[in-house]
Amino acid sequence: MGTTWRLVVVDPPEDIRETVEAVLARMIAEFSHWESGSRIGRFNRGMLGHWHPLSPEAVRVLAAAFDVHRLSDGAFDPAAGVLADLWGFGPAGPRDDLPGAYAIGEARNMSGVRHLEFDADARRIRRREAVQIDLSGIAKGHAVDAVAERLVSLGIEDFLIEIGGELRGEGIKPDGQPWWVELEAVPGITLAPLRVALHGLSVATSGDYRRFFERGGRRYAHTIDPRTGWPIDNQVVSVSVLHREAMRADAWATALTVLGPAGMTLAERQGLAVHMVTRDGERVVEQISPALQAMLG
Numbered sequence: 001m002g003t004t005w006r007l008v009v010v011d012p013p014e015d016i017r018e019t020v021e022a023v024l025a026r027m028i029a030e031f032s033h034w035e036s037g038s039r040i041g042r043f044n045r046g047m048l049g050h051w052h053p054l055s056p057e058a059v060r061v062l063a064a065a066f067d068v069h070r071l072s073d074g075a076f077d078p079a080a081g082v083l084a085d086l087w088g089f090g091p092a093g094p095r096d097d098l099p100g101a102y103a104i105g106e107a108r109n110m111s112g113v114r115h116l117e118f119d120a121d122a123r124r125i126r127r128r129e130a131v132q133i134d135l136s137g138i139a140k141g142h143a144v145d146a147v148a149e150r151l152v153s154l155g156i157e158d159f160l161i162e163i164g165g166e167l168r169g170e171g172i173k174p175d176g177q178p179w180w181v182e183l184e185a186v187p188g189i190t191l192a193p194l195r196v197a198l199h200g201l202s203v204a205t206s207g208d209y210r211r212f213f214e215r216g217g218r219r220y221a222h223t224i225d226p227r228t229g230w231p232i233d234n235q236v237v238s239v240s241v242l243h244r245e246a247m248r249a250d251a252w253a254t255a256l257t258v259l260g261p262a263g264m265t266l267a268e269r270q271g272l273a274v275h276m277v278t279r280d281g282e283r284v285v286e287q288i289s290p291a292l293q294a295m296l297g
Helices: 018-029 040-043 055-069 081-086 101-109 140-152 244-271 290-296
Strands: 006-010 114-117 122-125 157-161 166-170 179-182 195-198 201-207 211-217 218-221 236-243 274-281 284-289
Touching: 006 018, 006 140, 018 040, 018 055, 018 140, 040 140, 055 140, 055 244, 081 101, 101 274, 140 157, 140 166, 140 201, 140 244, 166 179, 166 195, 166 244, 166 290, 195 201, 201 244, 236 244, 244 284, 244 290, 284 290
Parallel strands: none
Antiparallel strands: 006 157, 114 122, 157 166, 166 201, 179 195, 201 236, 211 218, 236 274, 274 284
C-alpha cells in the first residue's frame, strides 16, 4: 500500500509479524489498484458488461463504499480512479502539467459509481463504461480492521494496530489504561493536542498536507472532488473521524474532507465523531462534532 504498519500488542505470540503480513498481503492481492495482478486491477482492465465475482470481504468493503457515497451525496466515490490518474495521483504516476478543462470533463464522464452495477446478494460487479475502481479512501482502513479481526480470532485481545496513520485499539494496556492516542498533528499549525481513548474504536485522518503538488504558486491536494473533477480547494486542512470500524472512519474522513466545513452538519446528522481543522485566511478554525465532544467529556 506504499505505507508502513505498526503493532503494539500485549503478550504477542512468536509468529505475530508473519500473521500481520499475511493479512496485508491478502489486502494487496484483493484491493490494490496499483497492482495489475490484484482482483481490482484485473477488474479495471476487464471487459465491459462482464460480471466479475467478488469475495465476501470485497462485498463488505464495496457495500460500505457505496453507502458512504450515497450518504455524502457523491462526495466519496470509489470509482474515481480515472480522475486520480488524470491529476497524477494514480498508478500512472505524476504529471508535469495541469490537465485541461476538456480532459477533466472527459475523466468525469468516465468516473462514478453510476457506471457500476453492484449485486451484493449475488457477490458480483460489472461496469458499463471504462470506469476505474480506486479504493484508496477506504481500503487502508479496512486493512486495519482485517488485521484487528484476525488477531481477535486468534485470542489476542489487547493491541493497537496502525497502518499509514489509521489506528484501531482493542482491549487495554498492561497498566489497565485504554490505548490513548493523540490525533495527528497538522504540520505548521499549533493546536492543543487532542487525546482519545481507542477502546474498541478506530480513528482515521485525511489531510491536504499528505500528498500534493504545486503549480504556479497553487497547491493541488491529492483528494479529488469527484463531483467537480478538481482537487479540493475548500480550506480544509485536516479531518479525523472516530468510528468502531476503521474502514468507515477512513471513508468518512475522505468524504468530509471533500465536503468541507458544511460537512459538519452531515457529520452531526449521522452521529459521527469528527474533528475538522480549516483555514480562514490567516486564522485556523477547529471544529468538533457533538459526538466527539461527548467522548471527550
